[in-house]
Amino acid sequence: xxxxxxxxxxxxxGEALDRPFTERAAYxxxxxxxxxxLRLEVESLLLADEDSGTFLTVPAIEASNAIxxxxxxxxxxxxxxxxxxxxVYRAVRDDDEFQQEVAIKLIRRGVNSEYVRSRFLYExxxxxxxxxxxxxxxxxxxxxxxGLPYFVMEFVQxxxxxxxCRTHACDLNERLELFLKACSAVEYAHRNLIVHRDLKPTNxxxxxxxxxxxxxxxxxxxxxxxxxxxxxxxxxxxMRALTPDYASPEQIRGEPVTTSTDVYxxxxxxYELLTGxxxxxxxxxxPGEIERVVCEVEPLxxxxxxxxxxxxxxxxxAKAMEKDxxxxxxxxxxxxxxxxxxxxxxxxSARSHTMFYRVSKFVRRRKGVVLAAAAVLLTxxxxxxxxxxxxxxxxxxxxxxxxxxxxxxxxxxxxAMIPGSTAQRGRLVQQALTFLxxxxxxxxxxxxxxxxxxxxxxxxxxxxxxxxxxxxxxxGAAIASYRKSLALxxxxxxxxxxxxxLSALYLRLGGALKVAGQFAQAxxxxxxxxxxxxxxxxxxxxDLTMVRNMAESYSSMAVGMTQIGDWDGTLLYRHKAxxxxxxxxxxxxxxxxxxxxxxxxxxxxxxxxxxxxxxxxAVQNLNRxxxxxREGLRxxxxxxxxxxxxxxxxxxxxxxxxxxxxxxxxxxxxxxxNQIYQQMVAADPDEFRVSSMLAxxxxxxxxxxLKKKDTVAAEREFAKGLQMRQRLAQxxxxxAGAQGEVAESCAALGELYALRKDVTxxxxxxNRARATLTQLESTGRANSASxxxxxxxxxxxxxx
Amino acid sequence: MxxxxxxxxxxxxxxxGNRAALDALTPLVYDELRRLAGAYLRRERHDHTLQSxxxxxEAYLKLIDQRNVQxxxxxxxxxxxxxxxxxxxxxxxxxxxxxxxxxxxxxLSLDEALGVPGxxxxxxxxxxxxxxxxxxxxxxxxxxxxxxxxxxxxxxxxTAEVMSISPATVKREWSTxxxxxxxxxxxxxAQVPNDA
Numbered sequence: 004x005x006x007x008x009x010x011x012x013x014x015x016x017g018e019a020l021d022r023p024f025t026e027r028a029a030y031x032x033x034x035x036x037x038x039x040x041l042r043l044e045v046e047s048l049l050l051a052d053e054d055s056g057t058f059l060t061v062p063a064i065e066a067s068n069a070i071x072x073x074x075x076x077x078x079x080x081x082x083x084x085x086x087x088x089x090x091v092y093r094a095v096r097d098d099d100e101f102q103q104e105v106a107i108k109l110i111r112r113g114v115n116s117e118y119v120r121s122r123f124l125y126e127x128x129x130x131x132x133x134x135x136x137x138x139x140x141x142x143x144x145x146x147x148x149x150g151l152p153y154f155v156m157e158f159v160q161x162x163x164x165x166x167x168c169r170t171h172a173c174d175l176n177e178r179l180e181l182f183l184k185a186c187s188a189v190e191y192a193h194r195n196l197i198v199h200r201d202l203k204p205t206n207x208x209x210x211x212x213x214x215x216x217x218x219x220x221x222x223x224x225x226x227x228x229x230x231x232x233x234x235x236x237x238x239x240x241x242m243r244a245l246t247p248d249y250a251s252p253e254q255i256r257g258e259p260v261t262t263s264t265d266v267y268x269x270x271x272x273x274y275e276l277l278t279g280x281x282x283x284x285x286x287x288x289x290p291g292e293i294e295r296v297v298c299e300v301e302p303l304x305x306x307x308x309x310x311x312x313x314x315x316x317x318x319x320x321a322k323a324m325e326k327d328x329x330x331x332x333x334x335x336x337x338x339x340x341x342x343x344x345x346x347x348x349x350x351x352s353a354r355s356h357t358m359f360y361r362v363s364k365f366v367r368r369r370k371g372v373v374l375a376a377a378a379v380l381l382t383x384x385x386x387x388x389x390x391x392x393x394x395x396x397x398x399x400x401x402x403x404x405x406x407x408x409x410x411x412x413x414x415x416x417x418x419a420m421i422p423g424s425t426a427q428r429g430r431l432v433q434q435a436l437t438f439l440x441x442x443x444x445x446x447x448x449x450x451x452x453x454x455x456x457x458x459x460x461x462x463x464x465x466x467x468x469x470x471x472x473x474x475x476x477x478x479g480a481a482i483a484s485y486r487k488s489l490a491l492x493x494x495x496x497x498x499x500x501x502x503x504x505l506s507a508l509y510l511r512l513g514g515a516l517k518v519a520g521q522f523a524q525a526x527x528x529x530x531x532x533x534x535x536x537x538x539x540x541x542x543x544x545x546d547l548t549m550v551r552n553m554a555e556s557y558s559s560m561a562v563g564m565t566q567i568g569d570w571d572g573t574l575l576y577r578h579k580a581x582x583x584x585x586x587x588x589x590x591x592x593x594x595x596x597x598x599x600x601x602x603x604x605x606x607x608x609x610x611x612x613x614x615x616x617x618x619x620x621a622v623q624n625l626n627r628x629x630x631x632x633r634e635g636l637r638x639x640x641x642x643x644x645x646x647x648x649x650x651x652x653x654x655x656x657x658x659x660x661x662x663x664x665x666x667x668x669x670x671x672x673x674x675x676x677n678q679i680y681q682q683m684v685a686a687d688p689d690e691f692r693v694s695s696m697l698a699x700x701x702x703x704x705x706x707x708x709l710k711k712k713d714t715v716a717a718e719r720e721f722a723k724g725l726q727m728r729q730r731l732a733q734x735x736x737x738x739a740g741a742q743g744e745v746a747e748s749c750a751a752l753g754e755l756y757a758l759r760k761d762v763t764x765x766x767x768x769x770n771r772a773r774a775t776l777t778q779l780e781s782t783g784r785a786n787s788a789s790x791x792x793x794x795x796x797x798x799x800x801x802x803x
Numbered sequence: 804m805x806x807x808x809x810x811x812x813x814x815x816x817x818x819x820g821n822r823a824a825l826d827a828l829t830p831l832v833y834d835e836l837r838r839l840a841g842a843y844l845r846r847e848r849h850d851h852t853l854q855s856x857x858x859x860x861e862a863y864l865k866l867i868d869q870r871n872v873q874x875x876x877x878x879x880x881x882x883x884x885x886x887x888x889x890x891x892x893x894x895x896x897x898x899x900x901x902x903x904x905x906x907x908x909x910x911l912s913l914d915e916a917l918g919v920p921g922x923x924x925x926x927x928x929x930x931x932x933x934x935x936x937x938x939x940x941x942x943x944x945x946x947x948x949x950x951x952x953x954x955x956x957x958x959x960x961x962t963a964e965v966m967s968i969s970p971a972t973v974k975r976e977w978s979t980x981x982x983x984x985x986x987x988x989x990x991x992x993a994q995v996p997n998d999a
Contacts, residue, residue: 009941017975051986058985062956063892
């Protein structure tokens with residue numbers, strides 16, 4: 004064959020290979036025209052390509068040597084990929100009659116340095132955190148005979164997302180839908196504070212049934228600062244592994260990365276999927292050229308490459324691929340939400356630059372802002388206030404701060420479900436609060452603005468003192484924030500809509516009021532929420548979201564009934580809630596919250612039944628509660644609320660054993676519970692609820708020892724409980740329950756001294772308890788438990 | 804010969820185009836790679852994780868003075884190393900083939916019986932080497948892409964870096980050359996050069 008002829012054949016072949024199968028014939032016909040020999044030549048090469056399978060895709064040495072090793076119980080079949088640190092093998096479990104296919108990633112010996120090794124183990128650790136249908140799952144891990152670590156993953160048979168779209172000739176909507184599924188996996192990782200940092204087509208495989216699977220967390224990073232056992236990324240070394248096409252400007256410059264980096268890479272990927280062209284063109288592969296192109300050159304407007312993209316998609320891609328991280332979508336969720344809005348014909352949120360851009364540039368020049376997850380927001384918040392004061396441009400400042408407050412709230416959501424993050428959230432929120440209050444004063448009657456503010460105050464209240472979530476124990480502040488949100492929301496609801504959000508807010512406010520001991524008000528808000536939800540559910544029969552809302556509302560009512568000692572009401576609403584949760588789980592689509600709701604319902608039924616001395620039935624409910632929580636934990640491994648519920652159910656079981664005079668069993672359970680709470684407190688010392696549970700567990704342990712007449716052990720536990728409870732009560736003066744618990748501890752110590760016949764000491768402790776309880780009672784903040792203690796304290800005092 | 808000397812030769816060749824430097828360099832790289840690759844070719848299973856890129860890295864670390872490293876040198880080194888690995892593997896395969904022929908048909912069929920069926924069967928390195936030589940006449944750039952990818956185990960991006968061309972070009976050259984080579988190796992009339 005002549006050299007010139009081959010160049011021509013190669014050109015046509017290359018173009019044809021880039022097209023879907025179905026379009027190739029037409030293309031050949033068009034480009035070859037009368038030259039039949041040329042067309043036949045290309046066709047024979049296309050056939051060869053189709054038959055070629057994995058020909059030459061595994062490098063020579065590996066190919067000859069990769070088959071048939073045993074790694075633990077697995078046997079390798081072939082090399083299917085290579086990363087920077089090691090190779091990935093297709094393998095089967097040798098001792099398994101089902102011959103399940105797996106992928107095994109094995110560290111590469113030639114580069115088995117301490118750094119690579121720790122990086123490899125870090126990836127394994129990160130994968131262990133992740134459990135999502137669109138992320139290749141970690142199955143197993145181990146070490147070879149000669150000490151090389153490996154891990155075993157789900158084997159994903161699929162095509163890179165770009166190839167898949169090409170060979171399946173996906174249309175625009177199909178491409179977007181596929182992309183959205185991939186985004187959900189990235190969102191999930193972000194919610195677990197994990198940034199992937201290497202999103203590109205070859206790391207998103209699409210299986211034959213069209214399911215995207217996210218792979219290769221080889222250079223991913225955990226955003227939590229307090230995990231010293233997980234090696235931090237060495238940016239300089241990471242750089243070499245990066246693909247410049249998808250790397251963000253901050254990655255190229257070697258700056259710290261946040262979830263925003265993944266937003267950028269996903270943007271580039273979508274750009275390619277929709278335009279069929281690379282976003283960047285590098286003239287050479289020198290670092291200087293790469294930095295210049297990635298950090299400075301704007302890619303061609305997508306619509307110039309594909310007319311269909313004009314308008315919204317142009318805007319969406321531009322916003323995702325902003326060079327400046329702060330200008331991008333604050334989260335993958337908001338990015339994908341905009342795509343969803345586009346698909347359903349709603350207006351998208353992507354908007355063009357504002358004053359904000361220039362201001363933040365100025366701030367960066369002046370202060371050298373470090374782009375680290377929360378730090379960037381805080382620094383910018385401070386910086387903008389200063390610069391805009393100088394500029395005195397009220398309207399613009401308004402928009403900028405609003406944007407930042409919103410960004411902050413998104414970051415806050417990502418932190419919310421991770422244990423150990425409460426104090427960080429508190430700091431973020433405190434700073435945002437100042438800005439929100441400014442905004443509130445200036446907000447006027449812009450409904451969009453008011454809505455954003457309402458959301459912001461609600462989140463603020465959550466962090467300060469949400470009754471059923473991790474919080475800082477600042478109940479009074481939380482109530483104030485919720486009330487601000489409520490004023491805005493009620494005004495908005497008058498204009499129509501927003502009922503669901505309003506009912507959720509009623510419940511939050513109700514929850515905080517219960518903590519503060521203002522039960523009548525709390526129940527009033529719970530009832531308002533329930534009324535709205537009953538109305539909404541009636542309009543949409545069979546809608547699982549409505550069922551979930553009803554369940555939540557019933558549970559909340561039941562808690563209120565318990566607090567005022569209305570046992571019939573409690574049982575009624577508990578039964579209703581339980582029925583709704585069972586309906587939900589039977590409905591098939593579950594969330595961690597559903598499992599938790601069901602587990603909590605069983606637990607509370609158990610505690611009521613314990614109080615009514617139906618012990619056997621109570622034990623059944625409590626065991627069921629733990630089973631449900633554990634079932635949920637299998638699907639949602641790191642879910643803090645589920646773990647809390649599981650532990651609380653065990654604690655209730657311990658209480659029950661104490662109640663029916665089996666102190667040995669009670670002590671055993673309490674000690675186990677104590678261990679768990681101690682671990683949780685160590686992980687997040689600022690979290691209020693766990694500390695409070697730990698204190699109560701010490702108290703209950705004391706009671707159990709007292710039953711066994713071991714006053715020494717009992718005194719030790721009571722004293723620990725009292726000390727912790729006093730600290731907590733100081734931290735949260737508005738928390739009526741916390742005050743009541745201090746009194747409970749005092750009363751218990753009184754009981755102990757009475758048993759030792761030390762009347763003076765006993766009298767002193769009982770009197771301390773009485774003072775606190777009387778004070779609560781006289782301000783109308785005593786709950787049924789506090790009142791019961793007060794009655795018994797008065798009895799004991801008169802008996803001494 | 805010490806590491807600084809090898810580095811010097813590499814610099815002379817890559818920066819000043821000194822052909823003699825390359826000639827002096829080649830046997831050094833070859834010897835080191837052959838020593839390292841020996842473990843594989845004898846199929847010492849304990850060393851199973853050593854791969855071609857690792858092989859080249861290891862040789863590079865041994866041979867090159869690390870205080871005087873530029874990517875440019877590394878890129879050239881990879882180029883040389885890929886050729887060397889090709890040489891080593893193909894020589895080994897030719898020897899193996901000769902041995903098989905020497906020991907009769909029985910062993911040949913046994914070997915074949917152990918092979919993985921279908922598309923995943925081992926590539927015939929001797930035939931590939933011949934086909935690559937043909938390809939080099941048609942399109943030297945394509946033959947280098949194959950060499951770097953298949954023999955040195957470089958990724959698309961790494962190959963682009965070594966050859967100072969764009970990854971898109973590498974991808975295109977790779978896929979078209981792969982189709983051509985596959986067809987060449989699977990011709991029933993493989994002995995007859997196409998369109999000569």
